[in-house]
Amino acid sequence: MESIIIDNNTLIQTYIQKLRRSKQMNLKLKIILAGILMLTAACCFALAKPSMADELIPSNEPISKPLDAQGTGLFYDSGSSGYLPQYNQAGTMFAVRFTPAEDCSLKFVQIYSTLGTGDVLMHVWDDDSGNPGTDVVTPFTVTLTGDNTPQVITISPIIDLGGGDFHVGFELINAAPPYAVTDSDGNTEQRSKAKTPSGSWTVLDNDLVIRCYVEYYVPTNDELLFYDGAPSYILPSYNQSGSQFSVRFTNTRYPDEACSLLAVQIVTSSGPGNALVHVWKDDGGAPGVDLMTPLAVVLAGDASYQDIALTAPVEITDQDFHVGWELAQVAPPYATTDGDGNTQNRSRAKMPSGAWTTTDNDLNIRASVRYYVEPAPEPEVIAYDDAPAYGVSSPHDSGSMFAVRFTPEQSHFPDTCVFLYYVEIVTTSGAGSGQVHVWRDNPSSPGNPGADVIDPIPTTFSGNNTYQRIDIEPPVALEAYDFHAGWELLEASPPLATRDAEGNTDNRSKAKTPSGSWTNTDSDMNIRAHVIYYNCQTSVDEGNEVEIPTGFGLAQNYPNPFNATTNIIFGIEKASDVDVSVYNLAGQLVETVFSDNLNPGVYTVIWNASKYSSGIYFYKLTAGEQTTTKRMALLK
Structure with missing residues (x-):
């Protein structure tokens, strides 16, 4: 039996995407480096205005991922900082060369543009000795927003690109706007290029902010x-x-x-x-x-x-x-x-x-x-802290809590959601009992922990000043908004919480005494979240939408018919012993997909029917004394 249960109040449409297996650079260090680069660019601009790129106010986007990403995201820029006013004629082209880690298919493209909307032709080229070669698909028209925000363009159908270099970019149909956007810290491996209508491909001074999201497959x-x-x-x-x-x-x-x-x-x-x-x-x-x-x-x-x-x-x-x-x-x-x-x-x-x-x-x-x-999904880390530097001597009573606010990246897919797979927590001064929490952000007091997303997880903390992994089982599904992860002492310390020595990034780290309120700590708590990003679009087969149950209910599975996995969404209105089971036409039990006690909410389970033959099946939801049944078709 293979099943995944998702605690989520929105529809989950796609299977977990094949995802990045990247090493995450420490976010704080990246922010410092980005600041230095931006300051350097500003100083240079004051002395002599760049010949090929005017400045923009930097966008409030997450810092870019490392160049050796082997998951969904492939990009080389460090965020939008400038644009290219000289490249403004109809027919001008812009391209970035991408190097996938292995054979892949192109699913989405993300582009920044500025100073007004306009129509462009999207191109995907093969590689010709480092320059764009022939078009892999017929160029298609897209209207760029020109507002210096990430615009996600879905590639449908997806394009199988193999494992070699390829280029993605766009061509102005009319005179600008929109204008192409760049970062300000150089052109990574001369990947970004532009071409006037009568000219040849020219290496730019900085990286174009054009990104690809691919699905890896391993033959x-x-x-x-x-x-x-x-x-x-x-x-x-x-x-x-x-x-x-x-x-x-x-x-x-x-x-x-x-x-x-x-x-x-x-x-x-x-x-x-x-x-x-x-x-x-x-x-x-x-x-x-x-x-x-x-x-x-x-x-x-x-x-x-x-x-x-x-x-x-x-x-x-x-x-x-x-x-x-x-x-x-x-x-x-x-x-x-x-x-x-x-x-x-x-x-x-x-x-x-x-x-x-x-x-x-x-x-x-x-x-x-x-x-x-398919390569096994590997979560990526969201982290704001540096190495542990101090033990937090207060608060230290039973019931004291520690939390970090995490902000998932929202630009992976047109509709981005996340799975929280595990957290890492550093404690010191000896082992002790506690419990791990995952909270939603408090709508009444934004920036502070609100309601628990999951039941607290009892944990014996090691107190040995190293990162301790605590798995979230099953992984919890979250919308791509702020959430908080942390822990609570169940007895007077030890262990002690730890923090770094570099300040509190955006006031994300907080502590709380048993009878007090959440208070900012002096520096970042050593708490990290490991997540997998996935697509939570609501559209399903042939433009239909799955109706989310309110209260007790069972939605139609999707896709339907299916081969060989399908999603079953159900809702319960009170804490209950819940059972989701599949039966054949003879009324015989085929498989129990899920059985456990759940709190009120909307959930999704995934049924893998790869070992069963084609036919009509019934899936039945039982919650306490309530039951309901629907039918589905397995076609192989």
Whole structure:
């Protein structure tokens, strides 16, 4: 059983995204460095105005992520600080070269622009020796807001870019505005470039504020699927134009995972000729509908395996699929077979006006597929503190609390939410009992902890002056707004809380005596939050929206139909023992997806049905004495 439960009062639409596996630079150090760079830029501006970039008031965006990010975000700038007034003609282009850590697909682009709105053409180019090359997709029109704020542009459908360098940018359709925006601390590895309509690509002084959000995938072994032996015979009777030949292939390595068909190998004999390569969906063991537009090829007819690369990979979602070819003229070429029999009746042939017939032996047709494995999500840290420097001697009574206010980055996706996976806390002066808290920000007193998001987690703190990890199980889902994490003493110290020596960043760190109120500490508490960002868009299949339950209720699962995971949203109106279970059409229990005691709220569980067969299932919510049931369709 695999399930995830999400304590959330908003709809969670997508699965956890594949995410960054980056080392997080200490945020305070980054703020100091950014300040130094901005001060340096300001001083330089006072002496001599830059020739290629005017200044902007720096935006209040989070500090940029490190350059070796291996998760969702790829960007090299340090925030918006200037713009490019000289690059203002229609047809002017701007581009940033991106280097992914591994094979990836492009999902979103984020662009800063300034001084007014305007239409541009979005480009995604391949790399040509460090410069933008040919367009990977047809450029498309976007209206940039020109307000020096992050504008997220969804790439639909997503673009498979492989693992090499690529470039993303835009082209002015009319004279500016909008103007391109840059940072002020140099051009990272000469990645940012601009081009006038009649000029060539020119390296800029600073980084353009253009960012990419990608989905990484890691190809496992490419596999050649085949059942045939050496070519031994031809099929002379199948010689008419329109005759077809096919082999049924079965994904046995990862039967519950989709794969991509990359290429085929075909042997033909007795001379070359025109043909169409087909990829068909399985229909009861025989070829069904085409999964791609048939590919016109010239088959060699030389009795050897001919490699034929498909124009684009074909996604195979079913375990069985068929690959083959069709004569586009009277033979030759002729189809060939081995002499060892027909493996599991996989090979078939068909006259133009006939039905599919099994052949005596295996056709010499092979399929090259690629399987994909998603990298495990790895949370990234939100931190404001430096190394522990002091033990906090007061407060130290039982019931004393310590908290840090965390601000998630809000620009990962068009609608960003976060999972809090674990916290790290430093204590000193010996072990002792306490409990970990996660609070919402207090709407009546912004900046202070409010209501608990989860039940406090009893914890024995080590008190050894090192970061201690406390897991949040299950991870708690939060909107991309401020939240607080911290801890409470359950007995008089030890342990003592610790803080750094560098001041209290934005008054984020606070402490509280049992009978007192929250008070700012002198410097940052050594408390850190580790989160995963994900997309909480509410739109689902075909533009419909899932209705969020109010009180006790069960929403329709999404997606529906699904393969092989789906989200089940439910609400409960009072603390209850809660059970979410799945049943088949016979009323038999298939799996208990979730069973535990929950407080009032809206929750989501994810059911992984990869080991079950296609069909109609019922999912049932029980909370105390209340029950409700809905149906869903699993299609593989």
